[in-house]
Amino acid sequence: MERERKVTALPEQIICDHCMSCVDVGLAECPFCGTKFENRNPRGTLPAYSLLAGRYTIGSCIAVDGEGVTYQAIDCTNAHRVVIKEYVPVTMCAARTREGAVVPRAGKEVLFKTTRMDFVDLYRSLVTLGRTEGLVTVLDLVETNNTAYAVREPDEGETLQAYLDAREEPLTQEEALLLLRPVVYGVEAMHRMGLLHRGISPETVFITPAGAKLSGYATLGLRNAGGELKSQLVDGYAAPEQYAVAEFDGKYTDIYSLGALFYRALTGHTPLAANLRRTNDNMLPAHRVNRELPGYVSTAIGRAMRLTPSERPQSASDLLAAITTPSRMDHRFHLTTRQWKFVAIAALGLFLVILLSIWAILSALGGSEESSSISESSSSSTSQISSSQSSSSQSVAKEVSVPNFVGNKYQDIIDSDTYKETFLFTTEYEYSDDYDEGVVIRQEPAFGSKVLPGATVKLIVSKGSEYATIPTDIVGLSKGDAQAVLNERNISFEIVDYSNADGKYKAYTVVKTDPEPGQKVKMNDTVVKVYVATEPPASSSSEQTPPPTSSSQIPETSSSQVTTDGT
Numbered sequence: 001m002e003r004e005r006k007v008t009a010l011p012e013q014i015i016c017d018h019c020m021s022c023v024d025v026g027l028a029e030c031p032f033c034g035t036k037f038e039n040r041n042p043r044g045t046l047p048a049y050s051l052l053a054g055r056y057t058i059g060s061c062i063a064v065d066g067e068g069v070t071y072q073a074i075d076c077t078n079a080h081r082v083v084i085k086e087y088v089p090v091t092m093c094a095a096r097t098r099e100g101a102v103v104p105r106a107g108k109e110v111l112f113k114t115t116r117m118d119f120v121d122l123y124r125s126l127v128t129l130g131r132t133e134g135l136v137t138v139l140d141l142v143e144t145n146n147t148a149y150a151v152r153e154p155d156e157g158e159t160l161q162a163y164l165d166a167r168e169e170p171l172t173q174e175e176a177l178l179l180l181r182p183v184v185y186g187v188e189a190m191h192r193m194g195l196l197h198r199g200i201s202p203e204t205v206f207i208t209p210a211g212a213k214l215s216g217y218a219t220l221g222l223r224n225a226g227g228e229l230k231s232q233l234v235d236g237y238a239a240p241e242q243y244a245v246a247e248f249d250g251k252y253t254d255i256y257s258l259g260a261l262f263y264r265a266l267t268g269h270t271p272l273a274a275n276l277r278r279t280n281d282n283m284l285p286a287h288r289v290n291r292e293l294p295g296y297v298s299t300a301i302g303r304a305m306r307l308t309p310s311e312r313p314q315s316a317s318d319l320l321a322a323i324t325t326p327s328r329m330d331h332r333f334h335l336t337t338r339q340w341k342f343v344a345i346a347a348l349g350l351f352l353v354i355l356l357s358i359w360a361i362l363s364a365l366g367g368s369e370e371s372s373s374i375s376e377s378s379s380s381s382t383s384q385i386s387s388s389q390s391s392s393s394q395s396v397a398k399e400v401s402v403p404n405f406v407g408n409k410y411q412d413i414i415d416s417d418t419y420k421e422t423f424l425f426t427t428e429y430e431y432s433d434d435y436d437e438g439v440v441i442r443q444e445p446a447f448g449s450k451v452l453p454g455a456t457v458k459l460i461v462s463k464g465s466e467y468a469t470i471p472t473d474i475v476g477l478s479k480g481d482a483q484a485v486l487n488e489r490n491i492s493f494e495i496v497d498y499s500n501a502d503g504k505y506k507a508y509t510v511v512k513t514d515p516e517p518g519q520k521v522k523m524n525d526t527v528v529k530v531y532v533a534t535e536p537p538a539s540s541s542s543e544q545t546p547p548p549t550s551s552s553q554i555p556e557t558s559s560s561q562v563t564t565d566g567t
Contacts, residue, residue, distance in 0.1 A: 012024055012025045012026075012051070013025060013051070013076070014049055014050075014051050014057040014074075014076065015057045015074045015076050015079060016030040016032065016033060016035055017035070017057070017059055017072075017074060018030065018033050018035040019032050019033035019035070019480070020074075020079050020479070020480060020483065021033070022076070025049075025050070025051055037049040040060070041058075041060065041061040041071075042061055042064075044095070044096055045061050045064075045069050045071075045086075046058045046061075046069070046071065046086065046100060048060060048061075050100075051076075052073070052084070052142065052144070052149065053142045053144050053149070055075065055076055055077060055142075056073045056074065056075060056076065056082070056084060056142075056149075056151065057073060057074040057076060058071050058073055058084070059071055059072035059073050059074065060072050062083075065218075065222065065230070065232055066089060066090065066091070066221075066222050066229040066230030066231060066232055067085075067087065067089055067119070067218055067219060067221070067222045067229060067232075068085055068086045068087045068088040068089060069085075069086045069088055070083060070084070070085050070086075071083070071084045071086070072154075073151070075139075075151075077494060078492070078493060078494050078495070078527075079483055079495060080487075081154055082139060082151050082152065082153065082154065083151070083152050083153070083154050083155070084149050084150070084151050084152075085123075085149065085150040085152070086147060086148075086149050087116055087119045087147045087148045087149070087150075088102055088147060089112070089115065089221075089228075089229050089230075090230065091105075091108075091228060091229060091230055092104055092105055092108040092111060092112040092115070092228065092229075093105060093108075093112065094106070096145075099145075100145045101145045101146045101147075102145055102146045102147040103146070111228060115219065115221055115228065115229070116147060116148055118219045118220060118221065119148050119150070119219050120141065120143065120148045122195065122217065122219055123138055123141045123148070123150040123217070124141050125193055125194070125195055126138035126150075126195070126217060127139070127140060127141055128193070129189065129190070129193055129195075132185075132186055132189045133182050133185050133186060133189075133211070133429070134181075134182035134183045134184070134185045134186025134187070134189075134211070134212065134213060134214055135186035135189065135190070135213060135214050136152055136153055136155065136206070136213050136214065136215040136217075137152060137153045138150060138151070138152045138217070139151045139152055139153060150217075152215075152217075155206045155213075155215050156206060156208040156209070156210075156213070157206050157207045157208040157209070158206070158207055159202060159203050159204075159205065159206055159207075160179075160202040160203075160205040160206070160207060160212065160261075160265075161201075161202035161203050163207050164202060164264065164265060164268070167268075169268065170265065170266050170267055170268040170290055171265045171266060172292075173266065173293065173294065173297055173323075174414045174420065174425065175414075176262060176265045176266050177320075177323065177324060177426075177427070178410075178414065178427065179207070179212055179265070180205075180212060180258075180261060180262065180265065181320065181427065182211045182212050182213070183200075183205055183212050183213075183214050183258075183261070184258060184316045184317070184319070184320045185316075186213070186214050187200070187214065187254050187258060187316045188315065188316040188317050190254075191251050191254070191315065191316065196220075196249060196250070196251070196253060196254055197214065197216075197217065197254050197257075198218065198220065198223035198224075198242065198249060198253055198254065198257075199216045199217075199218055199222075199223050199232070199234070199257075200214065200216075200237060200254060200257035200258060200260075200261060201216075201234040201236075201237040201257065201260075201261070202237075202261065202264060203216070203234065204216030205261070218232070220249070223238075223242060223249075224242050224245070224249070225242065225243050225244070225245065227245070235273035235274075235275075236260060236264075236270040236271045236272065236273055236274075237257045237260045237261065237271070238257070238273075238274060239252070239253045239256035239257060239274055239309075240256075240274035240275065240277070240278055240307050241253060241309060242274075243274065243275040250309065251314070251315065251316075252309040252310075252312045252314075253309070254316065255304050255312045255313055255315075255316065255319055256274070256304060256305055256306075256309075256312060258304060258316060258319055259300075259301050259302075259303075259304025259305040259312075259319065260304075260305060262286075262301050262304075262323060263286055263301050263305065266286055266290055266293055266297070266301070267286050267289040267290045267293075268289075268290070269289055271283060271305065274307070277307060278307060281307065283305075285298050285301075285302055286298040286301045286302070294326065296322070296326035297323050299322075300313075300319065300322035300323045301323070303322070304319050304322075324424070324426045324456070325424065325426065325456050326424075398453075399450040399451060399452055400422060400450070400451060400452075400453055401448055401449070401450060402423075402443070402445050402446070402447060402448065402449045402450075402451055402455075402457060403419075403447065404443075404447035404448075405440045405443045405447075405457070405459055406440050406441065406442060406443055406447070407435075407439060407440065408439065408440055409438055409439055409440075410427065410438050410439070410440055410459060410461045411438060413425070413440070413459070421453075422453050422454075423451075423453075423454070423455060423456070423457045424454060424455070424456045424457070425456070425457055425458075425459055426456055426457075426458045426459070427458070427459050427460075427461050428458070428459075428460050428461070429460075429461050429462075429463045430460055430461075430462065430463060431462070431463050431464065431465065431466035432462040432463070432464070432465070433465050433466075433467070435462035436462060436464065437462055437463060437464030438461060438462065439461070439462045440459050440460065440461055440462075441460045441461065441462050442459075442460040443457060443458065443459055443460070444457070444458040445457065466522060466523060467520040467521060467522055467523065468489040468490060468491050468520065468521060468523050469489075469518065469519070469520050469521075470486075470491065470513055470515060470516070470517050470518060470519050470520075470521060470528060471485050471486075471489075471517060472517045472518045473517070474486075474510050474513060474517050474530075475510050475511065475512060475513070475517060476506075476509055476510060477509065477510050478508060478509055478510075479495065479508045479509070479510070479532050482510045482530055482532075483495075486528065486530070489523070490523040491521060491523060491526075491528055492523075492525070492526065492527045492528065493527060493528040493529070493530050494527055494528075494529055494530070495530050495532055496529050496530065496531050496532070497531075497532065497534050498511045498512075498531040498532060498533050498534065499534060500533040500534045500535065500536050501536065501537060502536070503536035503537070505533035506533065507533055507534065507535045507536065508532060508533065508535075509532065509533055510530055510531065510532055510533075511531045511532065511533050512531045513528055513529060513530050513531065514528065514529040514531075515528065
């Protein structure tokens with residue numbers, strides 16, 4: 001009878017970060033791939049290749065800030081790479097015991113305990129929030145070693161700062177909305193949970209294949225000047241109240257930072273630091289820096305970045321709506337460069353009409369045939385120009401039909417000069433089994449509706465299928481190849497040992513899965529069991545196969561990803 005044993009965080013076992021094999025704690029090297037288990041983490045931090053809470057293999061130290069230390073790590077229950085933030089504020093902690101417990105400084109014990117609870121409350125709420133569009137997911141919270149550890153998914157892609165720096169010109173309004181809308185949604189979700197971010201900046205937003213995600217979570221102490229922690233504020237994006245000890249923060253604090261984020265994206269310039277603006281506010285409005293920017297967008301950004309919190313929008317969704325759709329007053333008084341050109345031409349035409357009318361009257365008073373002829377000619381010209389002006393005015397107000405956008409790629413639509421000049425687009429995203437990712441599912445108003453030029457059209461865009469198919473050829477793959485394939489498809493899984501006493505199967509290869517290959521599963525929800533053959537007994541040792549080498553493993557997290565970590 002076959003026996004199954006789940007490969008989970010066994011006592012005294014870690015996972016080799018090179019070949020992803022389970023090995024005993026304390027070994028000098030991996031017995032399967034030969035990787036040296038050398039601790040290169042700074043003194044006072046957790047040693048590399050140690051086991052945290054019987055579940056997480058600690059890797060390299062990748063960041064240190066006033067709140068603590070951040071490590072690369074591996075979750076031993078599913079071989080997923082994660083990032084762990086350890087709460088070890090340098091201003092309150094003196095040392096670490098041989099067993100790893102954190103020792104507070106003398107006289108700081110109570111303060112350390114209360115601020116640690118702030119850390120625990122924040123990350124416990126983020127764990128409850130779960131996977132949310134626009135946010136890096138916090139997976140777990142561990143309390144041990146007299147402190148707390150927050151476990152989250154690694155940062156993917158490049159920072160928004162790097163992305164914007166690589167561009168030669170600012171983003172267009174459509175590009176900025178498409179890129180940053182998920183971040184606004186994520187902040188709104190945090191606010192509904194009663195949470196504040198307080199650290200929104202281009203360095204804490206990451207551009208990933210799944211869209212922009214906000215990272216860099218931290219407690220109040222790290223995001224306010226003059227507190228007990230060594231603060232970490234980003235000039236230009238931190239709100240003015242974050243620089244003052246006596247002022248309170250709130251949702252409006254994140255609204256300021258979101259406004260600053262849009263300012264940077266749409267102008268190509270970093271906003272003036274809020275503490276300097278309080279002394280001499282000479283920051284140019286966004287439309288003065290980027291002349292092509294609609295005035296109502298500049299006004300919305302300006303309101304979000306007001307120095308007085310009560311004058312800012314009351315929610316992230318209010319800010320997004322103000323940037324997306326003009327109000328009547330904004331539409332009347334804030335025009336783009338193209339619209340101002342049209343107004344100038346119309347004004348010039350009106351001036352010529354008046355001038356010719358005066359000339360015709362004066363000529364008529366002269367009484368001569370020549371003057372009369374000129375007058376008639378002038379009147380004819382005046383009539384033609386007036387008719388042209390009237391026709392032009394009518395054409396401006398003429399309604400247009402809404403095209404059928406359903407089934408078309410969203411990127412093609414917003415790249416079309418014709419559509420950009422005629423409509424203003426807003427977007428929402430939904431999973432769909434019928435439409436590929438990035439294709440429009442529905443639209444409002446409907447195809448054929450009559451609207452005025454400049455009207456807002458809402459596009460509902462597909463996020464692709466919510467389900468992924470377990471590869472039909474996964475049986476027989478090596479453990480490492482199977483992990484790579486499943487991770488590429490965003491399928492959650494766990495590795496389970498499959499008894500191979502008779503040597504029937506090739507060691508370290510997939511024997512079966514549950515659900516079976518070819519079945520559809522909900523991404524990041526259903527956990528697929530992957531049964532991997534164990535080594536056969538010594539009598540069948542000639543048929544043993546070592547674990548797969550690094551060539552078939554999940555790709556390592558790049559250095560550019562980890563060095564910019566903002567947790």
